[in-house]
Amino acid sequence: MKKSFGAVTLIVPTPVWCVGSYDKKGKPNMMTIAWGGICCSKPPCVTISLRKATYTYGNIMERKAYTLSVPSDKHVREADYFGMASGRDVDKFKETGLTPVVSEKVDAPYVAEFPMALECKVVHHYEIGLHTQFIGEILDVKIEEDVLNGEGDPDMEKIRPLLFGPIPPRYYNIGGFEGKAFDIGRKD
């Protein structure tokens, strides 16, 4: 039997990604989101949704760029902090001791210590309701060499990304390998 929860933002898993942007004075800022996902393969695009009230919203509208830094489970405290404090009030890099890196391709910073970073140029934004959806074209993906496998590809079990469950709001880590996609379900 299934229990009905009504019209709520409840699905699993959702990601834990940290959005990097600069404010008007050039101060780097990070904000953690779970409302987002890849939305197109060509051009490669990833979407994030932000409330207008956030500091990051204004930053991205101004510079038309953001990064996504993917924290590993060892950075769960910093990721959670990025989602609570506002760049209006504090310098989140100073508060966490993490290091902002200047992107190569876009006008937004990413986190040196996190294993993975995407550099995105805003190509659209849509008003959905409480949230504005930004569509960012992925211009580059950068991954730490020590989380790559023997073939030079990213290894999820080394990246150890966080997952978010919206209700109740909790973080989880990843478990193990389940199977190759486009393969394990073959019937022929």
Add this chain to the structure above:
Amino acid sequence: MKKSFGAVTLIVPTPVWCVGSYDKKGKPNMMTIAWGGICCSKPPCVTISLRKATYTYGNIMERKAYTLSVPSDKHVREADYFGMASGRDVDKFKETGLTPVVSEKVDAPYVAEFPMALECKVVHHYEIGLHTQFIGEILDVKIEEDVLNGEGDPDMEKIRPLLFGPIPPRYYNIGGFEGKAFDIGRKD
């Protein structure tokens, strides 16, 4: 040191969700996607991106509705199969032995055996490039009672959703609890 992978659809984690729809003859169909995410809190909306070539694209354009069924890790083979076969050629419910359920709120079926289902009404669709992005307003979320915790809330460790790593294309399961969100990173 970070290695550059260029402009690719590579970020982790991405979800493994099965999109339910009816074709013109009323045959229920499922398709697995990883390109999607929650995109608004009010109204609650979840986005999925589909290529026009898919059978599901035509179904959703016709009926303006879809469901998302969340497979647990024990259904990894069925989820992978849903992402490879086309509803043009086969009846995926018959092939997998899974059971279609008629939704209460929208004109689309979901999978009885999967622990979680969302019923979504299409409120927008946007052409991004190779993919069309559908914005679905979540009208109801249904979750199996045996994956709820003592408070009646969903328990991620009982739902056991799958994660997808795009490059190389692989499925993973979830690990353990990391901490409460809006809490573990508090500095005060």
